[in-house]
Amino acid sequence: MRLLIVDDSNMIRSRISRVVQQGGIADLSLVGMARNGAEAVRIARASQPDVVTMDLTMPEMDGVECIEHLLRLNPKLNILVVSALSDKSTAIAALKKGARGFVGKPFSDDELKMALLDVMEAR
Amino acid sequence: MAAVLPLDPGATAPRPARTGTRAFQFGKYREIIIAVAFFLLFDLGVLVLNFYTSFKIDQDTVAINLAGRQRYVSQRIARTLLELDAARAAGRPMKAETLAELRAGAKIFDLSHEAFKHGATIPGGDGKPVFLDAVTSEQGRALEARVDTLWKPYFQKLQPLLADGFGDQQLADALAYSQASNIALLNVANEFVTETQQIGASRASTLRLVQTGGIVLALLNFAFILFKFLRRLQTSDAAIESANEENREILTSVREGLFLLTPDFRLGSQLSASAHGLFGRQLAAGDNFFTVLQPLVTEKALSDARDYVELLFSAHVKEALVQDINPLSEVELLTHNRLGRESRRYLSFHFNRVQVGGAVRHLLVTVQDITARIELERKLGEERQRSQKEFGMLLKAIDADPALLRQFVGHAETGLLEVNDLLRGTSGTQGEAAILKRLDQAARRVHAIKGDAATLGLDSIAAQAHQFETELARVRQTGGGDIGAALVALPLPLEELLTKIGALKALTGVQRAAAEPAAADAGNAALVRLAQEVAAAGGKKVEPTVRMGAVADLEPEAAGLVREIAVQLLRNALAHGVEPPAERRAAGKPEEGKVEVQLVRGEADWCLSVRDDGGGLSAPRVRQRLLDLRWYTPAQLENFDDRQIVSHIFRPGFSTASDVSLHAGRGVGLDLVQANVQKLGARLTLSSTPGRHTEFKIRFA
Numbered sequence: 001m002r003l004l005i006v007d008d009s010n011m012i013r014s015r016i017s018r019v020v021q022q023g024g025i026a027d028l029s030l031v032g033m034a035r036n037g038a039e040a041v042r043i044a045r046a047s048q049p050d051v052v053t054m055d056l057t058m059p060e061m062d063g064v065e066c067i068e069h070l071l072r073l074n075p076k077l078n079i080l081v082v083s084a085l086s087d088k089s090t091a092i093a094a095l096k097k098g099a100r101g102f103v104g105k106p107f108s109d110d111e112l113k114m115a116l117l118d119v120m121e122a123r
Numbered sequence: 124m125a126a127v128l129p130l131d132p133g134a135t136a137p138r139p140a141r142t143g144t145r146a147f148q149f150g151k152y153r154e155i156i157i158a159v160a161f162f163l164l165f166d167l168g169v170l171v172l173n174f175y176t177s178f179k180i181d182q183d184t185v186a187i188n189l190a191g192r193q194r195y196v197s198q199r200i201a202r203t204l205l206e207l208d209a210a211r212a213a214g215r216p217m218k219a220e221t222l223a224e225l226r227a228g229a230k231i232f233d234l235s236h237e238a239f240k241h242g243a244t245i246p247g248g249d250g251k252p253v254f255l256d257a258v259t260s261e262q263g264r265a266l267e268a269r270v271d272t273l274w275k276p277y278f279q280k281l282q283p284l285l286a287d288g289f290g291d292q293q294l295a296d297a298l299a300y301s302q303a304s305n306i307a308l309l310n311v312a313n314e315f316v317t318e319t320q321q322i323g324a325s326r327a328s329t330l331r332l333v334q335t336g337g338i339v340l341a342l343l344n345f346a347f348i349l350f351k352f353l354r355r356l357q358t359s360d361a362a363i364e365s366a367n368e369e370n371r372e373i374l375t376s377v378r379e380g381l382f383l384l385t386p387d388f389r390l391g392s393q394l395s396a397s398a399h400g401l402f403g404r405q406l407a408a409g410d411n412f413f414t415v416l417q418p419l420v421t422e423k424a425l426s427d428a429r430d431y432v433e434l435l436f437s438a439h440v441k442e443a444l445v446q447d448i449n450p451l452s453e454v455e456l457l458t459h460n461r462l463g464r465e466s467r468r469y470l471s472f473h474f475n476r477v478q479v480g481g482a483v484r485h486l487l488v489t490v491q492d493i494t495a496r497i498e499l500e501r502k503l504g505e506e507r508q509r510s511q512k513e514f515g516m517l518l519k520a521i522d523a524d525p526a527l528l529r530q531f532v533g534h535a536e537t538g539l540l541e542v543n544d545l546l547r548g549t550s551g552t553q554g555e556a557a558i559l560k561r562l563d564q565a566a567r568r569v570h571a572i573k574g575d576a577a578t579l580g581l582d583s584i585a586a587q588a589h590q591f592e593t594e595l596a597r598v599r600q601t602g603g604g605d606i607g608a609a610l611v612a613l614p615l616p617l618e619e620l621l622t623k624i625g626a627l628k629a630l631t632g633v634q635r636a637a638a639e640p641a642a643a644d645a646g647n648a649a650l651v652r653l654a655q656e657v658a659a660a661g662g663k664k665v666e667p668t669v670r671m672g673a674v675a676d677l678e679p680e681a682a683g684l685v686r687e688i689a690v691q692l693l694r695n696a697l698a699h700g701v702e703p704p705a706e707r708r709a710a711g712k713p714e715e716g717k718v719e720v721q722l723v724r725g726e727a728d729w730c731l732s733v734r735d736d737g738g739g740l741s742a743p744r745v746r747q748r749l750l751d752l753r754w755y756t757p758a759q760l761e762n763f764d765d766r767q768i769v770s771h772i773f774r775p776g777f778s779t780a781s782d783v784s785l786h787a788g789r790g791v792g793l794d795l796v797q798a799n800v801q802k803l804g805a806r807l808t809l810s811s812t813p814g815r816h817t818e819f820k821i822r823f824a
Contacts, residue, residue, distance in 0.1 A: 080444070089423065091448040092430045101444025118441050 001120055002031040004049035006040040006066065007082065008058040012105070016053055016082070019109050025116055037061025041069045049077070051120055054099065056083040056090055064090065067097045080119045082107070155352055162344045169337030176330040183323035185253050186239075190319045192248060193235050193270075194312035200228045200281070201305045204298045207284075211291055222284075229281045236274055239267055239315075260322055266315045273308045276300060380490030383477065386436050388412045388429075391485065401470060401490050403458040412488075419456045419470075428472075435474055436483050442476050449474065453493065469497045516583040520627055523579045524645030529631045531575050534683050535584075535624045538568040539617060546613055559599060563775045566595045567795040572620075574690040574792075578653040584623050591616040599776075646671055646686070650693060654718055657697040664704050664714050665697060670721040677729070681823075684799040685731055689720050691792040692733035692819050700737030700817045710814065712736065727824070734818040740811040742768050752777070769809065773797040 005016050013033050020030055031047040034040035036058040044052070052070060056063035063081065070077055081094045085104035095102065103115045203225040210217050234245045238255040247253035258267055280300045283293040370393070374381065380398030383391030392408040399405050402415060413429055420428065427450035434440045451472035460466045471493045477485040520528055542565045573588035594616055647669040654667035671689060674682045701707075701716030708714060717736045722729065742765035749755055749771060760768070771777055775794040796819075800807045805823035810816075 085447055088448045088450045089427050092427055092434065092450065095434050095440055095445060095448070096430055098439060100439055101441040102448050103444065104447050115444055118444055 001028050001050040001078075002047065003028050003116075004031060004040065004044055004047065004052045005033045006035075006037070006052060006058070006063070007033075007055040008035050009055070012055070012082070016112065019112050020116070023109060023113055025113060028116065028120065035059075037063065037066030037069070040066050041073070044070055044073055048074070050074075051078045051080070051116065053080050053082045053116075054094070056081060056094060064094050064097055067094055067099050071098045078119045080115055082112070152355075155348060155355070158344055158348045158351065162341055162348065165337050165341045165344060169334060169341070172333045172337070173330065176326060176333065179326050180323060180330070182254075182256055183319065183326055185247065185255060186258070186319045187316065187323055188248050189235055189238075189245075189253075189255055190312070190316045193232060193239075194309065194316055196228045196232045196235075197305070197308050197312055200225060200232065201301045203228065204294070204301050207294055208298050211294060225281075226285050229278065229285060232274070233278055236267075236270060239263075240271070258319075260318065263315070263318050263322070266311055266318055269311045270308070270315065273304050273311065277304060277308070378492075380488070382406075382488055383485040384412055384432065384474075384488050385485060386483075388432060390415070398490060401492055403456075416451075420451070420454055424450055424454070432474065432486065435476060435486055438481075438483070453497070468492060468494045512583045516581050517626070517630065519580045519582075520630055523581075524649070525631065527579060527645050527649055528627065530683070530686075531579055531581075532624060532628045532631055534575060535572045536621070536628065538572050539621050539624065541565075542568050543614075543617060546610060546617070562595055562599050563794065564798075566592060566599075566775070567798050569595065569620075570792060570795050571687045571691070574653075574687065574694060577656065577694075578649045578690055580649075580652060580656070581627075584620070584627075587616070587620055587623065591620060644672075646674065650689065650720060653690065654693055654697060657694055658701065658716070661698060662703055663697065663701050663716060665701060666715045666717055667693075668717070668719045668721075670719075670723075673722045673724050673729075676724065681803060684803050685722065685729075685821075688796050688799050688821060689722070689731060689733065691796050693718065693720055695792050695796075696733055696735035696737065696817065700735035700739075702738050706738075728822050729824070731821045732818060734816060736816050739813040739815055739817050740769055740772070740809070741813060745769055745771060748777070769811075 003020055005013050007013050007016070013035075017030050017033065020028055028051065031049055032043040034043050038061045040052070040054075041061070043049075054063045054067060058066075061069075063083065067079055070079065075098075079099040081091060081099045081102045083091060083094075083102070083105060085091070091102050100119050101115055103112060107115075203221050206221050207217055207225065210221075231246065234243070235255070237243060238245045239258050242255060242257035244252050244254045258264060277297075277300055280293075280297040283289040284297055374393060374395045377395050378397050379395065380401040381395040382393065382398055385391060388411055390406060390408055390410045390412060394406055394408065402419070404415075406415060412432070413425060416428060417425055431445070431448070431450055434445060435442065449472070451470075454470045454472065456468055456470065457465055458468055469492070471491045473489040473491070475487040475489070476483045477487055545561045545565045545568075548561065569588050569591050573585050573592065576582075576584040576588060591613075594613060598610060598613065650669040650671065651667045654665050654669075658665035671686070674685055677685060696718050697716075701718065702710070702712075704714040707716065719732070719734045722731045745768050746760055746763075749760060749768070750757060754771075755763075773793045773796070777793075797807070800821055803821070803823045805821045808820045808822075810818050810820075
């Protein structure tokens, strides 16, 4: 499966990509990284990801709006929200839009791996 | 964590398990099914036998009928022979129908006879063809053989008569044989009829036997089924009842609120007894969950909860990956306990999917009262804060001048023990006035400790002493006969203060011994710092000057009293004398107030002076305050001059500050000063210029 990482923090992006590439999740390869929602939509058009990790608070286009756009491109997209657990309402809104799961920042490598495996299943 | 929800309901596992269940059910009922099969088999067997035997009995009836016909036909043949012979003797022509009857009789007898011997289809009684079985019984065959020996020659002799144009001799031969053997033939035919009847009768009795046996077997079988089935029903009923009982017990005694939530958000029929208590109202199966929740949570929490529950019912979300955003993981609510008092409680809701096949059929809701946990967390937080403060205080104490600290500890300890004695000496036998006086003394000691602690920057002790003062003030205000009861509450804060002082004492033991008495600079610096702290707390600016070096030359006891006075007067000057910067600016003074504390050794005596360049003592303000405190009536106040009015500032409980704070407002400071002045045998003078300055001078030998 093809993974797109969407997060405005450079640290988080490289952290997730490291977890995915070195942690060796079978069948998952990184196809792109985006710093905000708008960029994510552009990259998704070109690289057709199957799995997306999505931050919620980002400049230009936030996560909730981005989820809507991405699912319009590919309704079968597996979206995992990776965000700080400061506002449960926003997280719930993101899941209502069609994201499949949530991982709170800060997260451990194993937490992220398990969540990715969970989200990749059966869709 | 929890299970994954497949999107395609047909895709996953539970199916084999279900067929397994079905096989198990079949196994459970196997005996009964086999018994029923036997029952049917018996019934079918009896039916088939019945059918077969009935068919046989039909055949037997045919045989009986045909055996009767043989007897009848043999007699007809004999009679037609006689008729033919009579016609011949009379010379009459032979009747055609008599001849035909003879011929038909001979033919039918022979056919029937052959059929009884070998079995064949022959014309029946009504002329229609019927199949006749060969006679198989021993008796039957013997009788048949006898018929055969009689009939064969008879039929031989009848042969010529069967064609037209036979002679008289031939008729005579046949007649002669007929008359000779007719009786024997009739007897045999009779016996044969009897034999066939017996065969039929024995078959009918066999049939009855078979039927009876079959029915008995079937009844036995039925009884077995009934017995077995009832017992099984009883066993499974008992098992169900005991399971139900266990469920009931669990639901009535579990402390969590437990129930299922249907996809239309209604409560399931099984509710744990605790659920009602946790929600603070009686719940009923079928209630809407959010209606029940509404009074307990905020509007926003309610709409979040609705969204969250909907998410759990929708297939695209992973249960394990939404636990963290449960908006009801900590719900604060105000309820009334059984005493009718308001109590704050915290509930935690947990939701688990109940899946059947691929679909989420219910949510299992677990409600827990987590008040104890939350309170523990809060206490831990407070404790952590407190120990941080304590640690900060110890750091400050380490930082403080060792000699000063030692002085403070010694002083504070003596003071507190004094307070202890004062309080212990306060028994109910004394008058209220005496008790109040002792309380005032105690308050002064504690106030002095507070001041000293603040001077050294030991905020934690200062705060605690402040709290103790509050307690003392409360007791003082209680008045009346309840003072004794109110006093009971005091030893605890006193004990706590003593413990803290004890800790500091241990610390002074660890600190490297410093030269006694305290370095003069250290004492001065501590007072400067106190002045700055008090000023900062009051939003004021100050430029303190402290020259107390000479205190080292005093006797330790006097030095302590002088230092206490200095501390109180310094605090007083900053709390009440020095004005806030804006006010000073308006009055054309520099923003920073000047406070001078100095101890000077004169020719004959000592002089401690504390001077500030603040607003000065205002007699009208003191007068107004006295009026507000209702200590005097306006008429009485008329009689005081300004000097007398101002002297009231030394009275216990008097303060012009409107609120009590750590640094002012108790009306204890100047009271303490006066008490110390008395102990020193000193003289206190006060001079003040409104708007310019206030100066306290204490002279003692």
